[in-house]
Amino acid sequence: MKKKINTNSFINTSRYKFKKIPLNITEAAMANFEILKFNTLKSYFPNLKSKREFLHSDNCLGNITLQIESPYEKLQAKGLYNGTMKILKEIASYIQKIETEYEGTKEFYAKRIHEVLKDKKTYIDNTHGDGVGVSQAMIVSEDSMDLAFEPWYVYNDNYGTGEEKAFVKYFKGIFKDLRSKYDEIYFVRNERIPALAIYEFDTGERFEPDFLLFLQKKGTDGYLQEQIYIEPKGSHLLGKDKWKENFLLKIEEQGIPTKTYVDDNKYRIIGLPFFNREYKMEEFDINLKFETGSEK
Secondary structure (H helix, E strand, C coil): CEEEEECCCCEEEEEEHHCCCCCHHHHHCCCCCHHHHHHHHHHHHHCCHHHHHHHCCCCCCCCCCEEEECCCCCCCCCHHHHHHHHHHHHHHHHHHCCCCCCCCCCCEEEECHHHCCCCCCCCCCCCCCCCCCCCCCCCCCCCCCCHCCCECCCCCCCCCHHHHHHHHHHHHHHHHHHHHHCCCCEEEEEECCHCEEEEEECCCCCCCCCEEEEEEECCCCEEEEEEEECEEEHHHHHHHHHHHHHHHHHHHHCCCECCCCCCCCEEEEEEEEEEEECCCCHHHHHHHHHHHHHCC
């Protein structure tokens, strides 16, 4: 397998086997892709022993040839890193398409937030319009907003689809009402975090809802904590991804919150209908307000 990277003019052509590229370069590039984190790779390749094996073994990426045409007589480390990034982006995309068999389970096990959510860098290219890869603060539409100053949004920006940006703007509009009912509100965009994936109860099919809403309020004994799965969906995908919506709507009735810590808190796990501003806005709004007691 060869990958050629063109520049407008070049002097030198460099070729590298992946196993000959310094590990500090390949591992640094690898860290940009959540699906290439070792624990995630292990779920796809159970016999994999290390990141080094994945990068250098002849049975994995070791024999892939990276060919770079550069204007420099001697290839600089940055050029090698950029070339490695492009290869790994294609590898990551390929792995994501692998269909892995999972057994669905109805148990949801508690885990501390700081063990799941980490600071994360995301590599994005080919941005266009107001969609994926474009900061919500930079778009030119009514959905524009600066999330860096919103206390309820866990990350500092949203680079999701137009439908996801519309939902975040919608949520800002209902936050004040939710704040009057809950002591803590945290809103998380799932940046392809493996630990946030859920599996359809009957088929075991993997699903990563785009957003999780965490709500907490004081009860008579301990806290009531609610975890709500939310999936904005473009109109062109409503039919194709209908199984995901059906799954979300089964979670509250069939999902079983399982405590791993000793406390007096009560937990609810909820899934909502798709958020779609063209066809499903009223249905979503009614369901969210019903589940959170925000009906007016």
